[in-house]
Amino acid sequence: MVKPKHLVSLNHQAIESPNGRFFVDPGNGATFDLSDLRVCSFRTDTVRQLYHGRLRQSVLGLFEKPGIVQFAGAHWYASRIGRDSGFQYSLQNADLGVILLIKSFHVPADQEGHHLKIELSPHFIQEHTERELQFHLDVWADDVLTNWSHGGVAVHVACDVQGWTPPADFETRLHCRSRRVRSFHGIDEMQWDQQAARYGRGQSFLFGSAGGMQLAVYDKTEEATAKDRLDYWRHVWDRSGCYDPSEPVTRIELRFHHSVVNQFADGSVDTTTGEQFDMSSYEGVYQHLSALWRYGMDSFRFLLRPGYFHPVWSVLARQVLEEIPNCVEYKRHYKSSDTFSGKNIELLLGNFISCATRHQMTKRNTWEAIKNMPFWEIIRDYYHQKGKDEKELRRHLYQLHDERVVRYGRAV
Template sequence: MRYENKFWHREGNRFYQENKEVDLTGLRYLHSGVDTVKQLYNCLIRPDVLQSLQLSYDLADVYFEVGGVDWLITRSSKASGYQFILKNLDLGFVVLLKSFYADADISASHLKIECTPQLIADHTPASLTALIDQIAGLFCVQLVHAGISVHIATDVKGLVMPSDFEARLVAKAKRQFKFNTISNIQMELNETSVVYGAGQSYTFGSAGALQFCVYDKTAEAVKSDKIGFWEDVWSEVPATDFNGDFSDSARISEYEQGDQIHRIEARFHHSVINQFCWGTKLDDGSPLTIKNYIELVPHLTALWQYALNNFRLQYSTSYIDPIWQSLIQDVQYFCPSPKIHYRRQQKPPSDNSRRNVAFWLGNQIKLYSRARFTPAYVVSRLMASGLEADLAHYFNLKLYGESDALHSVLLEFVGDKMRTHLLQGVAA
């Protein structure tokens, strides 16, 4: 089914089109901000730090001190990619150290630093970036920002989840799971949609790419014992009828204890951020660069709008839901994003890939020749392989996907190779 994303006509919180009208006066945004930051580094681990850390772990000491800062040590599983996890949540940091996939004495992706929402809220983008770098310097040298992951979220009061929310949400999730209680299982699922607790919480997509969540933040904050922090944040939004009267009878804050708050959250893996950098050009033709938090911040609003379009709630096949239109038009993170065309693209192939493409292409053509397929059919299968970028690079074509050049070159190349194989008796 083909869906369009038309906007409704709008006057304030009243949305209308043709003979339909939706009033979203009761919808109030209590918070829009960054919930999680994960900074990756390429670096060299300080040998004395790694040696002391390993010794502490071997002696079953749960605490480790470096640079005057205490850390709680846990050993990580290989699934995380790192050998050690060091926590100091009082400071607001979780440090993942020493890659499983590289030796300690070579520069590699040995360090990832995660920040808590409380730490993020207490800092400007510039000061947080500097503080993360400072913590990184306790563990490693030759630090190079290698990428960043981010969770951005909006907390909403007055959101009534439609009973057919799943059916109307246009998404790319391929599998669906249902559970009765909140858990962290969405971190282990790939390309899925997950529904918790009678439709109160939804998770779509992969934790290793772009993940989209809608859930009861009040219940989650109570469960994680962070309700006090979030109630302070929500209470900063003045009531719609507040007129500046601070008398005891006046209702100053929009949030009242006991209100149900829904969180709408987009979680961007660092690989997705990198894809935007590979696919997006600035006005002067230079590539987009986002390797740390301060570089990321100007683009948060654009990323938010991208996520809402990627996981889009439809009112009909033609119109998006007014709730989604409001989220797109009214929510802003820090500042408006630059007026550039954001585009995701897979990592461009390198010269090292040409040899692999040659082997793969040669083997494919030989197998198809033995089965006596036509060159046109073989080309159609090659074009459907998802490797158009590598094939275009192999044939020195720049406009792959935007012209018929790759198809024509492949057809000629495959035809010649298949004819040669047949004459040499490969298919005999």
């Protein structure tokens, strides 16, 4: 199979340039202006670092019963997990953005094996350089294992763009070796990395298998809204200087299993020294992520016509990971009502009214108590976004109060 070619790209002065956004099809003279395609973010989105070693027996004592435990100078939620993960226990700290999967299902606790996998969220990755990140990973590994070594790393690299959404025939024009293709059109529920995101409309695609290399293309704005993470991502996208909150963001994400990364390490050589690269850790693979991205974009080929890449794919394939600054100032951003899914507010009001009727509170007293809540403004703004002013919100609450009394009684 002949490798597709890229169209001729020109800059704003109509001079051929590898970074031009104006494309010309040399076969038929068709032109494509991609000036409106804006890259809002290009970064590592997920890191899963695997470790090999002998399990410290004292660690197993953390899981005698589920709950909050103290470990490595921080609080974690300790629990047993399902066999599908390959591990028996987990320590999770969502505030840090870290999950430790501990004790392999396939190796006895008193034998050496891959007893630890550490998963990092986007916000933890953003806060640290690759060296700082690896330092934290290795410190946690030292607290869990003895005689440990890096066992491989899986990474997800994501490019978030505006000005382009996958066309209706995207699936038929995307060529790849993998026979496994999943597409979602107008769905109400989908599965991303073992976490359910429920939303309708839009088109989402997943090519490849989880044990190899995958390409995911989906509406990141909808997915972030469904998970109540839109505030965080808006902050990330704002840093690009080209983000428009009124437009949706499309994510193009390449997911590399650790076995794929290991294959690259085995097949790559430093041309000056002749030595192979060590890509068993995130710090080791980081400098090669741009090359992995180009390889992935070349493996999953979105074609304009036979023999030629679509110009959108040409722009995306050019992306290079920026160097992370030595010091990143991280500010806390509070949730705003216009990005809130609203589920927690609805649950809050329902539970609050149940408690109010149980304590024989009148509708008026219930209304005044809700207005005295510290997050009353969020509740009010949320319903304002839904077209209800304060008077209509009060009427809505009174209706919920009456319904609760009639259906279930007060002292229940």
